Amino acid sequence: MTTQKKKAKKKAVVELTRGDVLKIAAAAAGSIIAAPLLTTGPLSPFGQLKQGQLEGENYAGHGAQLGQHHWGMVVNLDQCIGCEYCMRACTATNDVNAEEPWNIVIPEKTSAGHTFFLSRPCLHCQNAPCVEVCPVKATYHREDGLVVMDYDRCIGCRYCQIACPYDARRFNWEDRSDEENPYVPAWGTPEVERRPRGVVEKCTFCIHRIDAGLEKGLKPGVDREATPACVNICPVGARVFGDLNDPDSRVSQLIASNPTFRLRDELGTNASVYYIPPREGL
Amino acid sequence: MTTSTLPRKLFQLPFSRAFLLWMGFLAVLLVIGFYAAIQVLLKGLVITNLSDAVPWGLWITIDLSAIALGAGAFTLSAIVYIFGIKRLQPVIRLAVLIGFAGYTSAMVTLLMDIGRPDRFWHPWVFWNVHSVLWEVTMCITIYLLILITEFAPVIVDAKFFDGWTRLRAFGHALHKFTPFLAVLGLVISLLHQSSLGATYGVIKSRPIWFKPSMPIMFVLSAIAAGPAVTVGVAYVLEWILGRRTIPHDVLRIITRFSGVGLLAYGYIKFWDMAAVTYYGSTPGVSKAFSLLQQHTPYTFSFWVGEVILGILVPAILFLVPRFNKNPAAAVVGALSAMIGIIVHRWNVTVGGLFVPLSYSPGTVFELPIGSYTPAPIEWGVAVLVIGYALTVITLAVRFLPLFEKREH
Numbered sequence: 001m002t003t004q005k006k007k008a009k010k011k012a013v014v015e016l017t018r019g020d021v022l023k024i025a026a027a028a029a030g031s032i033i034a035a036p037l038l039t040t041g042p043l044s045p046f047g048q049l050k051q052g053q054l055e056g057e058n059y060a061g062h063g064a065q066l067g068q069h070h071w072g073m074v075v076n077l078d079q080c081i082g083c084e085y086c087m088r089a090c091t092a093t094n095d096v097n098a099e100e101p102w103n104i105v106i107p108e109k110t111s112a113g114h115t116f117f118l119s120r121p122c123l124h125c126q127n128a129p130c131v132e133v134c135p136v137k138a139t140y141h142r143e144d145g146l147v148v149m150d151y152d153r154c155i156g157c158r159y160c161q162i163a164c165p166y167d168a169r170r171f172n173w174e175d176r177s178d179e180e181n182p183y184v185p186a187w188g189t190p191e192v193e194r195r196p197r198g199v200v201e202k203c204t205f206c207i208h209r210i211d212a213g214l215e216k217g218l219k220p221g222v223d224r225e226a227t228p229a230c231v232n233i234c235p236v237g238a239r240v241f242g243d244l245n246d247p248d249s250r251v252s253q254l255i256a257s258n259p260t261f262r263l264r265d266e267l268g269t270n271a272s273v274y275y276i277p278p279r280e281g282l
Numbered sequence: 283m284t285t286s287t288l289p290r291k292l293f294q295l296p297f298s299r300a301f302l303l304w305m306g307f308l309a310v311l312l313v314i315g316f317y318a319a320i321q322v323l324l325k326g327l328v329i330t331n332l333s334d335a336v337p338w339g340l341w342i343t344i345d346l347s348a349i350a351l352g353a354g355a356f357t358l359s360a361i362v363y364i365f366g367i368k369r370l371q372p373v374i375r376l377a378v379l380i381g382f383a384g385y386t387s388a389m390v391t392l393l394m395d396i397g398r399p400d401r402f403w404h405p406w407v408f409w410n411v412h413s414v415l416w417e418v419t420m421c422i423t424i425y426l427l428i429l430i431t432e433f434a435p436v437i438v439d440a441k442f443f444d445g446w447t448r449l450r451a452f453g454h455a456l457h458k459f460t461p462f463l464a465v466l467g468l469v470i471s472l473l474h475q476s477s478l479g480a481t482y483g484v485i486k487s488r489p490i491w492f493k494p495s496m497p498i499m500f501v502l503s504a505i506a507a508g509p510a511v512t513v514g515v516a517y518v519l520e521w522i523l524g525r526r527t528i529p530h531d532v533l534r535i536i537t538r539f540s541g542v543g544l545l546a547y548g549y550i551k552f553w554d555m556a557a558v559t560y561y562g563s564t565p566g567v568s569k570a571f572s573l574l575q576q577h578t579p580y581t582f583s584f585w586v587g588e589v590i591l592g593i594l595v596p597a598i599l600f601l602v603p604r605f606n607k608n609p610a611a612a613v614v615g616a617l618s619a620m621i622g623i624i625v626h627r628w629n630v631t632v633g634g635l636f637v638p639l640s641y642s643p644g645t646v647f648e649l650p651i652g653s654y655t656p657a658p659i660e661w662g663v664a665v666l667v668i669g670y671a672l673t674v675i676t677l678a679v680r681f682l683p684l685f686e687k688r689e690h
Contacts, residue, residue, distance in 0.1 A: 109646040137410040162337060
């Protein structure tokens, strides 16, 4: 009885024929050949991507590949007086919910206890956490360094909001089509459509002005028509906009001739907004 | 012929008063739930208590918990079909059913949670391979298809399909793929059960999230608690139906497995805590935890909810032989582990969002600590999801041959 059982067990466990061994060997060989083909070779869905990244001069993780321009901003904390004009002009021009502005201005203190004002647009990171986490590529890098939204693609999962280190993203919790904008018309007129309910939105560096301006042969950051509303309205010139790729642009020159820093640079976000600290230091 | 009539007799559960009462109760849950869901769809997420500071809340917690509690399906399928422990076969149908209920519940919740439910299909069309959430979406979709395929043979065995010989043959033919599906299911599940944790673990700017242990803890806790839920449901069904559903020795093996799994999870959790808050603490993390301790019942819910109820109590009930033999102890243990999972997912999601971002270079400005209590409407949708899951399980138990012995 017991020996029979043992025999039966043995039989059930080991049943490899020569054919099986050959099959396994063939599968293993196939896998070895397929692996490089699928990961780095011409069949790989990632192959193209890696190639593109390696070729890009400003390789930044999965980040942006820059073209001719790289739009950026310099905010001079030493000059900012905290008037909030930038916030108001932005809210009017982009028809933003006044209670949840894209652009914020906050009173701050240096370590010596002196007040300064920090204003913050979207920083248009070249290695943007929001772009990496979006499940549908509704937010993406443009070749000119801008991080923009496709409001027709966004599913409203709000993961980008959670991933953004700078609290720069706003969700449309409700339909705002009947809402009045308290900053219109005193601070500007809406130049873009209101975003629908259920999508995430953010500062665009007034992308509509940049694109339209370039088509007319204007220079964003120099010609007012092609420059973000917040920059134009600043009464003390604390915000400067321009092409970081152009060494002669005002932003590039300011960065070259001043001490600058970027917000939470240690996260590796590679932001396109540079800050000039207050003269006494932070 | 005998095989098709005998089990059905065994299984007859008449429309007794108790059953009708239970169905009535489920109907009430569903009515409340549908009302809440329609309100949300009509008015938008503004009627929830979610905000730009805390954009994820109760629903994401439910979503994560439902997927974790449905993990019994892939774990037990892998044990039976990959590791060849055929003794546990009788539990597979129930495990797959609970997995199906869990995963579809998660999808319903997600559909309510996204701002544009009409665009739910976008991740399938517009790929972002760098996004953890994209990977999770794809995996959950594929895994749901696997669950449906695994469950198809059970559905076609229902009395309703008695005349449909072709369909039944097709359903049974699908069963031949079960081992293959188990392998695929294991791979896909290990991926998304962990990446649900990675969803939080990769966010660099959130101090209490950003750590590599996040995916490990998510997948381990799911592997441990998922099978326990299956056991708990099996025992409860046995009390309701008044007959053995799944052999007790099988259930006892699974609770033991679950107990060991919970201890493994506890071990990782211990070292995670030691590394993050003691040995390798950073100013950001320390500050985040002290904020949570001051403003939220985080410490209490962590120790009582996650550690005592989530790990210690069920581990003892599952592993000490005296309790292991006791069905009531197994049910209590399963409930306890379930609470542990839910509290953990809540603490990760909401706790992590309560800690305000800090990006200002100055010394004064701080965003306020987040605040969030689910709105009644959010509880309403929660009721919908719970009612839905219970309805699926009830109908399946009533109409499908879940516990028959069939030769395959």
